[in-house]
Amino acid sequence: MSTEQLALAEEFQQAYARPCAGIWAAPGRVNLIGEHTDYNGGFVLPFALPQTSRVAAALRTDRMVHVRSLLNGETAEFSLDGLVPGAVEGWAAYAAGMLWSLEQAGHLLPGLDLLIDSEVPIGAGLSSSAALECSVGLAAAELAGVELPAVALAQLAQHAENDFVGMPCGIMDQMASVAARAEHALLLDTRSMRIEHVPFRLEQDGLALLVIDSQAEHRLVDGEYAARRAQCEAGARELGLESLRELNDDGVAPEELTARLPDPVTLRRVRHVLTENTRVLAAKEALSTGSYAQLGETLSASHASQRDDFEITVEETDTLVETLMSPHQSHGAQPALGARQVGGGFGGCVIALIHTESFDGLLGAVQENARQHGFTEPTGFLAQPSAGARRLS
Numbered sequence: 001m002s003t004e005q006l007a008l009a010e011e012f013q014q015a016y017a018r019p020c021a022g023i024w025a026a027p028g029r030v031n032l033i034g035e036h037t038d039y040n041g042g043f044v045l046p047f048a049l050p051q052t053s054r055v056a057a058a059l060r061t062d063r064m065v066h067v068r069s070l071l072n073g074e075t076a077e078f079s080l081d082g083l084v085p086g087a088v089e090g091w092a093a094y095a096a097g098m099l100w101s102l103e104q105a106g107h108l109l110p111g112l113d114l115l116i117d118s119e120v121p122i123g124a125g126l127s128s129s130a131a132l133e134c135s136v137g138l139a140a141a142e143l144a145g146v147e148l149p150a151v152a153l154a155q156l157a158q159h160a161e162n163d164f165v166g167m168p169c170g171i172m173d174q175m176a177s178v179a180a181r182a183e184h185a186l187l188l189d190t191r192s193m194r195i196e197h198v199p200f201r202l203e204q205d206g207l208a209l210l211v212i213d214s215q216a217e218h219r220l221v222d223g224e225y226a227a228r229r230a231q232c233e234a235g236a237r238e239l240g241l242e243s244l245r246e247l248n249d250d251g252v253a254p255e256e257l258t259a260r261l262p263d264p265v266t267l268r269r270v271r272h273v274l275t276e277n278t279r280v281l282a283a284k285e286a287l288s289t290g291s292y293a294q295l296g297e298t299l300s301a302s303h304a305s306q307r308d309d310f311e312i313t314v315e316e317t318d319t320l321v322e323t324l325m326s327p328h329q330s331h332g333a334q335p336a337l338g339a340r341q342v343g344g345g346f347g348g349c350v351i352a353l354i355h356t357e358s359f360d361g362l363l364g365a366v367q368e369n370a371r372q373h374g375f376t377e378p379t380g381f382l383a384q385p386s387a388g389a390r391r392l393s
Ligand code: GAF
Pocket: 034, 035, 036, 037, 038, 039, 169, 170, 171, 172, 173, 343, 344, 345
């Protein structure tokens, strides 16, 4: 056991006056590209972060669940009997929802004592909620003797988030958390659920992927995400399609949409999804062939499409992207090769493909720029594509 795992096991012992049966972990993710395509049957290309949600767990002999978080010191208690959406709220709803979802799928669970810790930044668009759901799901399934393939676990976690928490997300975050591989990005076709692990090692070329938390408030359960999803679904209906993905299958050019979608908002939303799916496949190709200039351009084009067509960026993230791409760096750094906002939108993180030696200079430049604009100072780190959910001990 690592020092961190020992510390979590000791905390469990203190909280519940008995040892835990094991520790499970599930990572947060960065989406390299493919935003708001997952609920449109499209493509996404995320990778897992080294930062995980970890849960120490042990079975109980009743049907009660006690879940404690080391992040805020709070404990929630509920019974699995009569557990319904709305019965548990706040952070604990993600854990309760996962257990509810497992039971809904016919997997009868015993009671559980759970202790949760996490390094995944919360509310930054790095999927702290999917990491929590998947770590709890993995722990509960294993302790209850339920064998679940990764895709089934991800789908149950999505069901928890959609129908217990009330966030109509797609499947990307949960799939990235359970199925990612170290040093690879995960190309996922969300319609067929086919996955391909794409080698993603930038160091050998002197490049790195910078993640910058804009610190701009990022809230997804407040209606904008659901509104975008509804607009996409309405667009598909208007075009007589089951999902907007079919536009890519049919080789429709973005310009052809203008005549078919008279409402300008619907036109912009649909155009984003169509062009973003094309960009995911282009990014995968660029990654596979080491064409980093092209990869960078594709990332920046994704940001522009999120800003102009999907309208989910905010001033803080637009400014971050502009600063990262600016050739006039005052900190002796080369501009990024490409940059874009990641995740559901309306704040959160920006990623940038950068020359590794420019890390300090670029971070300094965006921090100085944020101060000038009166924004909260952003923080940043270099992301390492890491392994998916697993048992640690
Ligand atoms: C959030 C959702 F949870 C994902 O399913 C996905 O739609 C993403 O926003 C946007 O690409 O992370």
